[in-house]
Amino acid sequence: MTDRPTPTMPPQLRAWLGLIAVLATAAVVVLGVLYAGHSRPGVVDRWIQPAVDGVRPPWRQVALAMDFLGEPAGAATLVLAAVTGCLLLRCPRAAVLVVAGVGISVGMATLLKHLVGRTIHGDGNLSYPSGHTAFATALALLVAMLATGRFGLGRTVGTLLVLASALVAGAAMGWAEVALGAHYPTDVLGGWCTALVVTPATAWLIDRAADRLGDRTADAGRRERR
Helix, strand or coil: CCCCCCCCCCHHHHHHHHHHHHHHHHHHHHHHHHHHCCCCCCCHHHHHHHHHHCCCHHHHHHHHHHHHHHHHHHHHHHHHHHHHHHHHCCHHHHHHHHHHHHHHHHHHHHHHHHHCCEEECCCCCCCCCHHHHHHHHHHHHHHHHHHHCCCCCCCHHHHHHHHHHHHHHHHHHHHHHCCCCCCCHHHHHHHHHHHHHHHHHHHHHHHHHHHHHHHHHHHHHHHHCC
């Protein structure tokens, strides 16, 4: 037996996040099939867009600020801040998860855009799913997961924190993207669900890989002492 670092995915959240990931996967697939190759809003989009699209100052400035946080410069700043915080707290595994979780979520969203081929405003502007929404959701989800483990929150409180954080971050970024006309509402939902699938899976894989590496290092150390 060896003392292992606190896992990036708290054990008390695994069952719920696993179930949510399965449901989110189904949503991503269904929406992707439904809107594959389309260039027009769907029924849900036409219902929501008029209430959100084309915001005016000062809300337009808020939307632009949110959008900037999903652009390379803004996203890199947020990720760097999160990684720095993890390192200051002496949680290198968490720092790796932040980079990997966010990077894979955005990468998956980009891959799905090319597979689905949905466009907005023509000119090959791929829109499904929203990478900005996937980024914001993944980062919020990761921070909430790490806080749950760090503070030893119970299953109910931890699950509520994780879901609330992901919902607020995804909704805020999604609103900005729809308000600026960059995405359809269903693109935003697809990006949100993509992060809900990728982030827990990435945390689980990192925990398994780190634990195996730690076990091998401990075994090698014991053999050297014999």
